[in-house]
Amino acid sequence: MPLPSTPAAPTRVRHRWAAVAGLLVLSPISAEYLIGYGESTGRPLELLAGLLILAPLYGTVAVLIRETTRRTGRGWPTILLLSAAFGVVQAGLVDQSLFDNEVDADGPDWATQALVTLIPGLGVDAASLLNYVGGHVIWSFAAPIAVVESCAPRIASRRWLGPVGVGVMVSLWVLSAALVFNDTAADSTAGPAQLIGAAVVAVALIAAAFTVRPAKAPSSGRAPSWWLVGGVTGVVWCAHQLLPATWAGVTVNVVAVVALAWLLLRWSRRRGWGRRHVLAVAGSALVVRAGLSFLVEPLGDDVDSTVKYAVNATMLGGVAALLLMAAHRVRRREPSAC
Incomplete structure (x- = not known):
């Protein structure tokens, strides 16, 4: 008697949870570790331990943004707007780094520069706003979502979590956000008006995320090569990271x-635009982030340079391997992609 066929459902569940786990880990690595500025850069075991806090703080948000967007049938405009909203929440309400305008005289060179782009009346530095909120949009949420979805293209447009899973993600984020808030709020210089303003902006961005809808792609025109897309975006990501914190640099x-x-937006409306192009945009962001880590001086005075460069190289190699795997899977899924 032939054996009954194994149900496909358990396999699909494992694939979804593997994707969730990947996003939980990639999000904080992209946000905090790739650039290599932390004191723990020279202590790999501390980097691993740090994920116990950072994965719930960053990864759960990335998962929830992605899950909400796919469940409601929306696209990248919604992901980007929700990412901006939670970037404001993280930097403006949780750790409140957006309102920290004090210069650390004991920090490395990049942390001791005077803030020259303060916005009058708001107490917010424009360069810091781009760095914190823009950084969250690109490296904490959007790029990791795109890369992990490319690693699992068969389930990229489906939901990955049920109600219990969503509840677990929310609970983990609330717990980690509370821990970070309790650790930083006592030293925060943010006033009530600034906190209320940040909350209003976050709510407005969330509302906009569920109002905007992606435009339909026209039939004329063809998307450029994904190599060109990755090259152009890589140049912009480099500029975003390297431009000076001056009004000219911000502009x-x-x-x-x-x-x-x-x-x-124009390219994505053309024929031939696919997941490989999205991966090129996101992958170039991760490569630039990891590549620039070799130029960054970590916080603290006890970071061994040999270990630092070894960690930087390991991170860059890991990014390259991940992107190669994602590209292979996308190519199998979209063999006709340019």
Whole structure:
């Protein structure tokens, strides 16, 4: 008698949870570890231990943003707006780094520069706003979501969690956010008006995320090569990270990001645009982040340079391996992609 066939459902469940676990881990690594600025950069075991706090703080949000977007049948505009909203929540309400305008005289060179782009009346530094909120949008949430979905293209447009899973993600984020808030709120210089303003902006961004809808793609025109897309976005990500924290630097930064958004919107409406192009945009962000880590001086004075560069190289190698795997899986799923 032939054996009964094994149900496919358990396999699909394992695939979904593997994708969730991957996003839980990649999000904090992309947000905090790839750039290599932390004191724990020279202590790999501490990097692993740090994920116990950072995965619930960053990874759960990435999972929830992605889950909400796919469940409601929306696309990347919603992901980006929700990412911006939670970037404001994280930097403005949880750790309140957005309102920390004090210069650390004992920090490395990049942390001791005077803040010259303070916005009058708001107590917010424009360069820090781009760094914190923009960084969350790109590296904490959007890029990890795109890369993990590319690693699992068969289930990229489906829900990954049930009600219990969503509840677990929310609970983990609330717990980690409370821990971070309790650790940083006592030293925060944010006033009530600033906190209320951040909350209002976050709510407005969330509302916009569920109002905007992606435009339908026209039939004329063809999307450029994904290599070109990755190259152009990589240049902009480099500029975003390297431009000086001056009004001129902020202006160029904003113009470059807005121009890139306009260009990607036009390209994404053309025939042939697919997941490989999305992976090129996200992958270039991770490569730039990991590559620039070799130039970053970590916090603290006891970071051994040999270990630091070894960690930087390991991170860059890990990013390369992950992107190669994602590209292979996307190519199998979309063999006709350019």
